[in-house]
Amino acid sequence: VVIQAVTGTDKEGVVAVDDILINPGKCDTPLSCTFDDGLCLWTQLDDDTLDMEVVHKYHQLHDHTHGDDSGSFMILKIGDPEHAGDTAAIMSESILLTDKSCLSFWWNMNGSGLGKFRVKRIIPDTGFEKIIWEVQGEKTNATAWRYGCVTVWKVNSDSNVCSLYI
Secondary structure, eight states, rough: EEEEEEEOOOOOOEEEEEEEEEEEESSOOOOOEEEETTTTTEEEEESSOOOOOOEEEEEEEEEESSSSSSSOOOEEETTTOTTTTHHHHHHHHOOEEESSEEEEEEEEESTOOOOEEEEEEEEEETEEEEEEEHHHHHHHOOTOOOOEHHHHESSSSSEEEEEOOO
């Protein structure tokens, strides 16, 4: 799975993500990341144009997990010299799927002229890539977190491993 933020035309804004959970099967053994201890099972991609960063606070936006500055979350700060269409993405380690898994997370997308925030599914060694969740433009105020979730289905018997791209 890849989680990706794409810049729009505005010169200021933020896209943030926190508390990512991937629950394989019946959701009894989640793979989770609050970003309080770094990137967990996520890595920054080298082939994107920008990088997300782990922060404790951004203006009035605080960590979702703790509701204060004691925790951390990932953000893409949008401003000069970025250009519309620039991307920042983090990708999960390969995940073994049963029939379906549930990806849930908390997100914030604040600022005018923002681009897109999306989740992609990638199957290693096949080139299969699909957007499975996406929002575009300003969706929250400066302090609000919104809940996002998407079911990640096993495609066929040969594709029970995937990576998520945010």
